[in-house]
Amino acid sequence: MRIPLFAAAALSAALVLAGCGASAENASPTCPNGEVRFGVEPFEDPQKLTPAAKVLADALSEQLSCSVELSITEDYSAEVLAMENGRLDIAIFGPLGYVFASKRADAEAIVSFGDAQGALSTYTAGIWVPADSPITSVEQLRGHTLALGSVGSTSGDALPRKAIADAGLKEADVRIDYAGGHPEALLALTNGKVDAAQLNSQQQASATAAGTFDASKYRQVWKSEPIPNDPITVRGDLDPAFKQAVRDALLNLPPKAVGDIGALLDVSPPGKLVPVDEKTYQPLFDLATTLGLTEGDV
Incomplete structure (x- = not known):
């Protein structure tokens, strides 16, 4: 729905x-x-x-x-x-x-x-998975869980959904979970609750500085064009x-x-x-x- x-x-x-x-x-x-x-x-x-x-x-x-x-x-x-x-x-x-x-x-x-x-x-939207995940592209999200931020968010909703469509997938092909915000989507990923999550460059920088995200343990499988x-x-x-x-x-x-x-x-x-x-x-x-x-x- x-x-x-x-x-x-x-x-x-x-x-x-x-x-x-x-x-x-x-x-x-x-x-x-x-x-x-x-x-x-x-x-x-x-x-x-x-x-x-x-x-x-x-x-x-x-x-x-x-x-x-x-x-x-x-x-x-x-x-x-x-x-x-x-x-x-x-x-x-x-x-x-x-x-x-x-x-x-x-x-x-x-x-x-x-x-x-x-x-x-500018900043960029992104979709990330654990470093040891078999997922290497948006196309491979089929049947997997994806944490998005909030409904109406540019990088946490619309752009990842467009990436899914551009990959030839229907939204029903991916199990989308709205986590409630950028920090919550990141937590869903780092706590192993989902297979993939949206993580924009702003949240990445903030979480890295706070010590709550280590990029070496994850892999970015999609990145948007720069967003004003x-x-x-x-x-x-x-x-x-x-x-x-x-x-x-x-x-x-x-x-x-x-x-x-x-x-x-x-x-x-x-x-x-x-x-x-x-x-x-x-x-x-x-x-x-x-x-x-x-x-x-x-």
Whole structure:
């Protein structure tokens, strides 16, 4: 049975407040409701992601002279739903999540993570197996278990599924298990619960640094083309003056303000944030078309 790309979900109850308190009385073009509500997709263990994202939120708060309320959302669908319902002003989405947020919530990509040379950073999706596995290609996944991350993830769902289709397999030919996230998919592999798992270059770098993944004990049987890194977006129906102020503030942040969260996205050493727009992510719009994903899947 096919699982919809995005199922309705609620925002995580855990909110981290960055910056000083504010009220509606302080509304301004850069602080329209007395605060800016900032959502971040749960692409990493919240214990690592929350403090890293808070550094970015604090820096943005200082640039805008406005309180920034940070929320690590429960899952990809929750973040799209929150922006669609007007509960987020800005948000970091995965590239494919942005595709659907742009359709459902009018999300506009404004900046992403740059490397030390000022170029847009990228990452890759991958499928890994134990080093002693007989599986050497995607074609040989037939009849085997494959751990994917979360429904709606670019590297943890859509791209591995496309790799399966490109290999001439039907999804029913592979026993797909949605583990609940990138870290959980990796754990399923390292704990021997599945025959193969998706592991993107970001999670690989993070897990290697943490000592929870040793690449010498595993083998990558598939790797995607480079994917443009996660965009920071703003809700399209907001005041143009606010959107410009946020874009300018983000572009003016020093590399140290984005370094912690950038490291979790395999951007090291980090540069400043760089401008992006919808055209940057056209390959992901094309991917959604190729896989037959529509707003009905959201």
